[in-house]
Amino acid sequence: MPRTTFDRSNVQGGKQWGQAKQKQVEEIDDEIETIITQNVYPEVEELEEKLAAYKDQFITYDLDGSGDLDDNDVRVMMEKLGQPKNQIEIRKMIKEIDLNGSGTINYKEFVHMMLGGKSSIMRMILMFEEKMKAKEIPTGLPPKKSFSDLP
Template sequence: MPVDFTDKQGGKTYGQLRKKQEDALDEINKDCVDGGDYSDVEDLEEKLVAYKAKFMEYDLDNSGDIDIMELKQMMEKLGQAKTHLELKKMIAEIDTTDSGTINYTEFLSMMLGKKNSILKIILMFEEKGKEKEKPTGLPPKKSLADLP
């Protein structure tokens, strides 16, 4: 009995799905820039590129939404494991469409908006917590005069 692999996601199909999602998110980013809703945000275009990458990183199935399991994996990856109830509350805080998931528009309004949510705070701290670039090469030479 032959195995049918045509319905499996992978390889070329995965790349096409990923590209389709990226194009859709680019369109939303373009609307944000053109719409003027976030005109007071500094470095808006740079932030939108970073937020798109972050959203795509955590939208594991490329559905266009971050569901509760993807949010769970995101929190674990960030070292902030949460209970099922906490995850539901985090989604409810952001979910304006009552879909039970976080779509990209909701993600952007969370990150760029004035209101703070638990997820926004965690993501902002994660960004600030990244290690600074360490100097490379030999350490500078010191003399006896440099000692305290």
């Protein structure tokens, strides 16, 4: 996807940004429809729900609204997930996932990373993040312990 450019002198750029994000959502919805109609991943259960979740993740991590995850987007994503990486590691991760050689990760490549058979570092980290979200923090007072409970 071509990069979205914004007029920095326009102080009312929020509308332009919103329109660009809406266009991005529509393009990703078209990709999802194509994946479902072509039955690209027949072995995956609850495909529509997973694709919707991946869409939300992708849009969240696409900071510049370009429709692709570039070096900076992946770096910020990894930092948010608590797994900071240096530039060389990030480029290696992108190269592993990038199917068309663009140097970025588009939505189709992102879905292929998450649902495809080949395992990648980024896939494992993103799946780990999902498992960590489901964990509930106990509330209230901690249970009383005695000396016999100590190792």
